[in-house]
Amino acid sequence: xxxxxxxxxxxxxxxxxxxxxxxxxxxxxxxxxxxxxxxxxxxxxxxxxxxxxxxxxxxx
Amino acid sequence: xxxxxxxxxxxxxxxxxxxxxxxxxxxxxxxxxxxxxxxxxxxxxxxxxxxxxxxxxxxxxxxxxxxxxxxxxxxxxxxxxxxxxxxxxxxxxxxxxxxxxxxxxxxxxxxxxxxxxxxxxxxxxxxxxxxxxxxxxxxxxxxxxxxxxxxxxxxxxxxxxxxxxxxxxxxxxxxxxxxxxxxxxxxxxxxxxxxxxxxxxxxxxxxxxxxxxx
Amino acid sequence: xxxxxxxxxxxxxxxxxxxxxxxxxxxxxxxxxxxxxxxxxxxxxxxxxxxxxxxxxxxxxxxxxxxxxxxxxxxxxxxxxxxxxxxxxxxxxxxxxxxxxxxxxxxxxxxxxxxxxxxxxxxxxxxxxxxxxxxxxxxxxxxxxxxxxxxxxxxxxxxxxxxxxxxxxxxxxxxxxxxxxxxxxxxxxxxxxxxxxxxxxxxxxxxxxxxxxxxxxxxxxxxxxxxxxxxxxxxxxxxxxxxxxxxxxxxxxx
Numbered sequence: 001x002x003x004x005x006x007x008x009x010x011x012x013x014x015x016x017x018x019x020x021x022x023x024x025x026x027x028x029x030x031x032x033x034x035x036x037x038x039x040x041x042x043x044x045x046x047x048x049x050x051x052x053x054x055x056x057x058x059x060x
Numbered sequence: 061x062x063x064x065x066x067x068x069x070x071x072x073x074x075x076x077x078x079x080x081x082x083x084x085x086x087x088x089x090x091x092x093x094x095x096x097x098x099x100x101x102x103x104x105x106x107x108x109x110x111x112x113x114x115x116x117x118x119x120x121x122x123x124x125x126x127x128x129x130x131x132x133x134x135x136x137x138x139x140x141x142x143x144x145x146x147x148x149x150x151x152x153x154x155x156x157x158x159x160x161x162x163x164x165x166x167x168x169x170x171x172x173x174x175x176x177x178x179x180x181x182x183x184x185x186x187x188x189x190x191x192x193x194x195x196x197x198x199x200x201x202x203x204x205x206x207x208x209x210x211x212x213x214x215x216x217x218x219x220x221x222x223x224x225x226x227x228x229x230x231x232x233x234x235x236x237x238x239x240x241x242x243x244x245x246x247x248x249x250x251x252x253x254x255x256x257x258x259x260x261x262x263x264x265x266x267x268x269x270x271x272x273x274x
Numbered sequence: 275x276x277x278x279x280x281x282x283x284x285x286x287x288x289x290x291x292x293x294x295x296x297x298x299x300x301x302x303x304x305x306x307x308x309x310x311x312x313x314x315x316x317x318x319x320x321x322x323x324x325x326x327x328x329x330x331x332x333x334x335x336x337x338x339x340x341x342x343x344x345x346x347x348x349x350x351x352x353x354x355x356x357x358x359x360x361x362x363x364x365x366x367x368x369x370x371x372x373x374x375x376x377x378x379x380x381x382x383x384x385x386x387x388x389x390x391x392x393x394x395x396x397x398x399x400x401x402x403x404x405x406x407x408x409x410x411x412x413x414x415x416x417x418x419x420x421x422x423x424x425x426x427x428x429x430x431x432x433x434x435x436x437x438x439x440x441x442x443x444x445x446x447x448x449x450x451x452x453x454x455x456x457x458x459x460x461x462x463x464x465x466x467x468x469x470x471x472x473x474x475x476x477x478x479x480x481x482x483x484x485x486x487x488x489x490x491x492x493x494x495x496x497x498x499x500x501x502x503x504x505x506x507x508x509x510x511x512x513x514x515x516x517x518x519x520x521x522x523x524x525x526x527x528x
Contacts, residue, residue, distance in 0.1 A: 001326055002336075013330060015337035018401055022394040026343040029386050030498060037505040044512045049526045051516065201449070205442055209432050219425040219446065222418045223453050226460035253456070264449055271441040 063142055064150040071154035081123070085116045085159040090170075092116070097173050105174030106184060106235035109167070110228050113160065113192055117224070118217050120159045121199035122206070124151070125269075129207045134273055144266040148200070152262070156196040164188045180235060183243055187234040190250045194227045197261040204268040226253060293370045295511045296520045302504040309501035316494035324487030331484075340398040342487060346495040348391035348412075351419060352454070354384035354499060358426075359451035362444030372507075374440040375514065377447060378430060379506035383499055385423035391416050415458045422450040436514070 003009040012019045075081045092112040128134050137147050164185060171181045202220035206212030230250045237243045291297045324342040331338035358380035365373035395413055396406045407413070426443050433439035480488070515521050 002328070002330065003326065009326075012339065013336035015335060015339075015401055018337060018397050019339050022340045022343055022397045025393050025397075026347065026390050029390055033383065033386050034498070034502050034505075037502045037509070041505050041509045041512075044509045045526050048512055048516060048521060048524065052522060052524075052526070055522060205429060205446060206432075208438075212432070215425075215428055215432055218421065218428060222421040222425065222457070223449065225418055226453070226456045229460040249460075260452070264445060268442065268445055271438060271445070274438070 064146050067147060067150040068154045068157075071151065072157065075154075075158045082158050082162060085120045086162050088116050088119060089113075089163045093170055093173060104235075105171070105176035105180075106232050108174060109170070109184065109188070110191075110231045113163075113188065113195060114221075114224055114228055116159065116163075117192070117195040117199045118202075118220060120155070121203040121216050121220065122213050124155050124200050124203040125207060126203070129272070134269055138270065138273060144269070145262045148262040148265050148269075149258070152196050152200045152265075153193075155200065156193050160188075160192040160196060164192065183247075184235055186247060187231045187250060190247065190254050191227045191231045194254055194257045195224055197257045197265075198223045198227075201261060201265050201268065204265050204272060207272045293368075293372050295372050295375070295515055296518075298372055299508055299511055299524075302508055306501055306504040309497045309504065312497035313494050313501055316490045316497060320487045320490035320494055324484075324491065328484045328487055329481065334402060337398070337401050338484075340394055341484075342491045344391060344394040344398055345488060346492040347387045347394065348416060349492055350495045350499055351384055351388040351391050351416065353496070354380050354387060355419065355422070355447075355451060355454065358384060359447040362447040366441065366444050366448075371514075372511075374444065375507050375510040376503070377444060378440075379503055379510055381423055381427045381430070383502055383506070385420060385427065387495070387499075388416060388420040388423060392420065411458065415454070418457050419454065422454075426450070 010016055010020070089112055092115065093108055096108045096112075125134065128137075138144065140147070167185050167188070168181065171177050176184065198220050199216075201223070202216040205219055206216045209215060227250070230246055230253065234243055234246045234250070237246055292301065320342060325339060328339070330336045358377045361373045361377040361380065364370055365377065392413070395416070399408060399413075400406050426446055429446055430439045430443040433442060512521060
């Protein structure tokens with residue numbers, strides 16, 4: 001363990017702002033990317049399901 | 061007369077019938093250089109010339125295949141018994157003759173405004189002679205890629221600018237180089253890039269043309 | 275003899291089946307959670323050991339820890355371009371629709387990783403070089419890579435005919451992948467201020483206690499890429515094949 005307390009960990013030896021902004025931006029972009037992909041897939045699957053139900057109604 | 065020469069001659073004749081096609085890129089060059097040297101008193105001549113060459117290539121790119129695409133000339137080329145490779149080579153060469161050559165020939169005049177002279181000017185012209193055909197091939201590729209897309213002129217810049225960067229970098233390094241050996245090795249690299257471009261790009265442009273008229 | 279021939283044909287058959295969107299859809303539904311799991315495991319290990327346990331750099335102190343997002347992102351941005359161009363080539367040569375869908379799904383991911391590499395690189399550059407931006411070979415190549423991705427994406431988006439868009443952007447991807455090394459070398463001529471390559475096979479330039487978290491983060495980013503790529507490709511498959519019988523018969527539970 002390189003740090004003894006949380007303050008040291010957040011300060012990163014004076015580079016805190018640079019290190020945490022880098023990690024933060026990376027995390028944000030990754031979350032946004034996977035979130036939008038997941039959401040689009042969810043929406044598409046819901047649409048397909050609705051078409052399927054519609055088709056069932058039509059054939060009845 | 062070889063059929064390729066015939067294509068070349070037709071294109072040049074068309075350009076002379078509508079001189080605006082020659083004057084426009086040339087005027088663009090001149091305006092760029094004037095406004096640039098006017099705005100920044102201590103500007104680097106090579107930078108101005110190369111960036112101007114790049115921009116004028118990008119701007120004149122859309123006209124390269126556009127009328128032919130609208131009038132069905134491209135289908136004629138694809139149907140003809142000639143290899144597509146040679147046809148494209150002739151078309152791009154004529155485009156280069158129309159849009160880039162007049163400027164390169166008049167470069168001693170612009171050297172006065174840019175404060176470039178002597179050997180530097182000579183090597184710069186050689187580098188331009190080797191480099192601008194590459195720019196023409198790349199812009200031809202971009203022009204074919206955006207055929208049939210409305211408002212494609214902004215898109216063509218985005219597509220081709222990254223591909224033009226090596227030429228730009230090499231061309232500018234030639235002017236920065238101080239030793240004759242350095243200049244010669246950079247010129248050799250630029251020539252290698254030109255050979256690679258001539259070998260590969262007409263083929264790729266032909267493939268894209270086939271996709272476009274499919 | 276016959277069984278031997280059968281066995282040699284097996285990979286070919288597997289590839290053939292996988293190239294049909296229907297099978298790919300089913301298989302990717304099964305394997306994509308594993309990539310998500312791999313991402314979580316690798317990222318947990320990489321972040322904990324990289325942020326807490328790796329020793330500080332003797333020159334850059336704790337500031338070097340940006341490496342654990344910057345290098346994996348830069349690495350992935352190149353790998354994704356190569357994957358995209360290979361998928362495009364497969365699509366053009368073998369006329370596989372699925373390959374185009376994969377290539378199309380790669381592009382936004384590659385662009386995001388390129389953006390991450392650029393932003394973290396410039397954040398890293400500020401304390402180390404004293405400026406946010408330096409026109410050195412690798413940062414410039416990365417910027418050009420971003421433009422290549424953006425060009426690819428906008429060409430695909432602005433072409434109305436989707437078949438045409440597929441082939442055109444596939445060609446653009448292939449031409450771009452040939453240009454990447456040329457761009458890199460030519461910019462290398464220009465000016466280089468960047469430190470030496472971090473990962474090298476011949477001499478260890480980095481201590482193992484720093485290297486393992488880095489490899490774990492590369493693994494994590496790769497798993498993340500595969501996970502999101504599969505999701506995006508599945509969405510693309512459903513969008514394009516919605517008229518097909520198999521989509522109509524697809525069992526969807528929520």
